[in-house]
Amino acid sequence: MQSQLVARTISRAAVVGGRRCRPAAAPRPAPRCVRVRAWEEELEELPPLNQWPDPTFTAAVLEAFPEQGLANVEEARVLYENGWTYLDVRSEFECDESGKVKGSVNVPFVTIKRVYDPESQQRVIKKTENKDFIKGVEKKFPNKKAAKLLVGCSNGKAYSLDVLELKARSA
Numbered sequence: 001m002q003s004q005l006v007a008r009t010i011s012r013a014a015v016v017g018g019r020r021c022r023p024a025a026a027p028r029p030a031p032r033c034v035r036v037r038a039w040e041e042e043l044e045e046l047p048p049l050n051q052w053p054d055p056t057f058t059a060a061v062l063e064a065f066p067e068q069g070l071a072n073v074e075e076a077r078v079l080y081e082n083g084w085t086y087l088d089v090r091s092e093f094e095c096d097e098s099g100k101v102k103g104s105v106n107v108p109f110v111t112i113k114r115v116y117d118p119e120s121q122q123r124v125i126k127k128t129e130n131k132d133f134i135k136g137v138e139k140k141f142p143n144k145k146a147a148k149l150l151v152g153c154s155n156g157k158a159y160s161l162d163v164l165e166l167k168a169r170s171a
Contacts, residue, residue: 052077066148076150084148087137091127094154101152107136109153 050057051074061078065071071079080086086104088095093112100106110127117124130136141147 050074052081058082071150076152079148079150084150085141087149087151089133089151089153093125098154104152105140107133107140109133 052058057074058078061071061075062082065075065079068075080103086101088101088104088106089109090106091108091110091112092106093114095106108130111130113126113128114123115126116122138144141149
């Protein structure tokens, strides 16, 4: 049975440029119809989405920060649009790989370099702590009290939380 199946498959294959190719896939069946029901009663006003630029949401976010500490994407957008500065703590390597955030200030929390590893015989990424991180932030933002900073990294957790812990220890 298996040899018959193989033979049938080979006989249906086309030869293009001296190579065997699979036959074209069978066309997909047409999608089934989808029924849509109309709403019989009118919808009441939808609740606010809790996102920028809703004035109620914006006011609540501005009142909650900086005491709240951590912001989600929508809260960060409100803060950024209201004069906060985005402090990008990604390494220069990461900024070059994925691009920079418009209007942000970059002070790398770690330094990343690609180096050759003789054991694996490959280039590997080596991370080293930026010992001058606090000095770099102070240099970019000399007035600590007036600086309103959003600290961000590649995924919001990699270095941002470490920076906040470092700030708490140094305060």
